[in-house]
Amino acid sequence: MKSVHPHKVAEAQSRLFRDALHQRGFILAIFFVSVLSGLVILAQMYSLSILIDAAFLQEWIPNAMQPWILILVAAILVRALLVWIRTWLGMRLAVVLKTEYRKKILRKLHRLGPVRLRQEKTGDLISLQLNGVERLDDFFAQYVPAAIQVATIPVVIFGFVMWVDWPTGLVFLITGPLIPIFMYLIGTKAGDKIHEQWNSLRRMNAHFLDTIQGMDTLKLFGREKYAGRSINNVSRLFRVTTMRVLKIAFLSGMVLELAASVSTAVVAVEVGVRLIEGMMIFQTGMFVLLLAPEFYLPFRTFGAAHHAGMEGAESGAQLFDLLDRKEHSVQANASKKLPSPPFTIELKKVEYSYPLTEEIVLNGVNLQLNPGEIHTLTGASGEGKTTLLHLLSKFIEPDSGSVLVNGRLLENFPPDLWRNQITYVPQFPHLFSKSVAENIKIGDPDAPLFEVAEAARAAHAFDFIQNMPDGFNTMLGENGMNLSGGERQRIALARSFLKQSPILLLDEPAASLNTELEEKIMESLKEFSRGRIIMMVSHRTHSVLASDRLSVIKNGVIVESGEPDRLLPGLKDELIFDPERLQ
């Protein structure tokens, strides 16, 4: 796990707490159950003290004692019941909130979109969604209920003890608040030290993780044995320094324990002395003695839950880090309606630079895309071809200039509605862990099978799909069959033929195909292009020749644009590349 800045953890902690408090029903129920528990503890210990008194000092009259035995047993049963309910409420609260966070993550990722997601490792995101959220469990199931208990049970007990035996109440009054004060100190000074140390433990974990994940780099430099020794040394050094810190840090924990157990001892001695002096009756003394550990128990539980709470908060900090990520602001004047197709798209002086490096990618691009036209874009790697496709999909917004759709500004359209008009076939399309048919039907989930087959045929995918073990029902994706780049693209192409969207964006659709297939697919596209915009990035002669218009991008501007057969001879080998031309 990545290490998180301490103040972010503290922030996350209070935010998690607030989120818990918003679950009013649960919080009130836990509060109510805790108050009841306090009362039941009083009943339990009172009846026990009566029984002990009767057995030891008074005369034991079975009939008179029977009700007290019943009360004792009943109190224990009710107490157990209340513990059960409180635990259940806490766990339930955790489940409800975890579910809520998981959905929030899902929606956030959806809104962030693929361009921003590219900077994240998929594994990290999955791990946050699964393990990260799961680590919040202890925070809600233990820490929050423990905090409510510490605010209720000791108060009930203290109030009652004040009433029956105020000197003992005074002992509680003096020592009770000491514990939260010490706990506050744990939460700050010594706690900071422990926390710092846990953080460096995490850093050491990170070092270990770093080493293992960087094994390829280590091996390439022949340093794998050295790194193994270094793990040993780092771990040993860490233990030595940590133990030095813990020796001091644990002292504060000891003070907490000491406060609880010494106070119990003080109550015992103080009650004992007053009994000897005959200043109080035995039954009352027994009663308050039995209550002493119960008074301190919630504090100790809270102290123990504190650590769990901190770990949860650390996970929370990572969670909030993702949830607070900036996303697209939908324009205030966003119109709900799109113009109806066919579309004409016009790019005017579009500029864009990478947000992190501020490197200029597009430096005033002018381009017009007409319906019924296959428009091919070519240019060297890194010249911003893919960036242009992202702009058209509204994954990113231009820094300046405008994109007009039928004369209206693209930035005013809601992204979801707009993307629905587009199909995008990337160079290496993603295969979902579903069947071939379902993978094609992502474009149109309700399409009948014959249409799916038709689309596959148009994409020249039908034959190889038929040859797969289960035909259209063959499972694909991580747990299924793996396909080659060309096959993937043809599946994605079938997807777009099925969806029949007015705009089709293709990123090097022919890169993995032989010339024959390339020609066939271009024919399909040609037919499909009627009334549609097809924008394609390509470097292949046949694709270029089959398109209606060719534009060349260089240094962030369109340097040439026109009929392919007129432009083609002037282009350099490295831009338009085909075996025939080289051989």
Added chain:
Amino acid sequence: MNILKKIISELHRFKGRVSLSLFFVLLTILAGVGLIAASGYLITWAALQPPILDMILILVAVRFFGISRAVFRYTERLFSHDLTFRILQKLRVGFYNAVEPVLPAKAIRYRSGDLLSRFSDDVDQLQEFYLRVISPAFSALFFILLTTVVTAWFSLTLSAAILLLMVINVFAIPFLIRKKAGDITDHLADDFAGLSQFMNDHVQGASDLLHSGSHKNWMAEGEKAIENISDIQKRRTKAFSLESGFYTAVSHASLPASFLILLPLVLSGELSGLLMVAVVLGVFTAFEAFEQIGNAVQHAYETRESAERLDDITSVKADEKPKKLTTVFKPQDASISMMNVSFSYNKDRVLRHIDLVIGAGEHVLLTGPSGSGKSTIAHLLVKWFEPDDGDILIGDQSIRMADGASVRKFISVVGQHTRLFNTSLRNNLLIANPDATDRDLIEALTAVRFDDAFAKLPNGLDTQVGELGLRLSGGERQRVAIARALLKDTPIWILDEPLSNLGRAMADEISESVSELTKDKTVLHITHDKSRLNMADRFYAMSDGKIWFKRLPGPYRVSTSSKG
């Protein structure tokens, strides 16, 4: 290697420390029991109003227990944490040694990044095995024994009753609850796997989805997966919350049980009331020893799962085992030839009958669309994998029987994602050549034109590069990677898409310095960018695991070098 067995054997090695630590756990609980029992005894006796001098001993005992409990607890925490760190150290080293031979092959083979991103959680889980499983389990057993023996001295019935209650608490409840929850938990694992799969599609296929227009259905599917987990967890809360209720009921039941069993003895005068109070309260407090047992059982289950996953990473299948390597690897020159090489991951054929020749000192460009198998060729050359078929020669010597490390001595790789370790810039460079002086390092940085960026670094070579080197820009990281290759100074360079993450201007600049620095080297440059053609003597194009086009030594480099 079985990781759990390893931990237990490590514990055996530390038996002195383990015993000390356990001893203090017991003392802590004993002091708690003593405090309550002695306090009860004290005030009961006090009710008889004896002379206070008679009570000195019990007063001292109460004070002693009151103070010692905290001290014992403190000592115990120190010992157990020290022990945990010691185990952790052994565990890490052991795990490292176990995965070192199988990485990075295994991580590449199972493409999902999951394999390595989960394991740090799993190692975290294991490190607390002693603290959270062994120690509570041991103290629970000890207190069952101790209480049974001590109470037997007062009454056999009491002893039997308490034994029964304790056994219910320690054995029956946690295991029954987990048996009940077990079936549910199995479903949970499936549903987590389902959500993980969904997330993978959701992130990787984000752009496919957003364009599909059916993302509403898709989101509904995702929320459904989350709801499924939530439903199962809700069912599980019913089982798990029962545990704490049962635990409270059973441990508190010891109060009326021991009271009622001892009552006749007190009434008949066989047992003093003082002792009865002490025993009733003491026995009740002893149940404190079982507080953690539910967690311990839970933790044990989870630890077993973690250990299984870790075993999975470290396990080596027969076909992945390195063969006995006999040859001393001493290639005559830096030429490379791959002859009829085929290779597959699991069942997918990645390379089919590859023939590829690079003469010593030649620059060869290998291009092809993503997923066509270009990088796999590089993986085979550095021996992450062995080809299924065919042979690879370096300097006319087959690398098949040579040890991977000795082959890699001749090869530098600059990849797409340069991995920098979270340490100083100096250490990141030194891994390429531990003997290099600061001057060598700065020379290398200057050669790759990192000098301007270097001047801006706050602490020069001591600058921390940050987690995964993210504090440096993409171009800077690639320059550091090239500097490292320079420092390693090998005759063969493999460039695997080193420029593909950079903008055009930056890519051109770096490309230029690389061609200059590798003038006399054998270079295999893998790229999907055909505009780099002018850098090559020879040119191969790949698609779907096959080389479908090659251009023999041609005028490219000659013409450009004559130009420059």
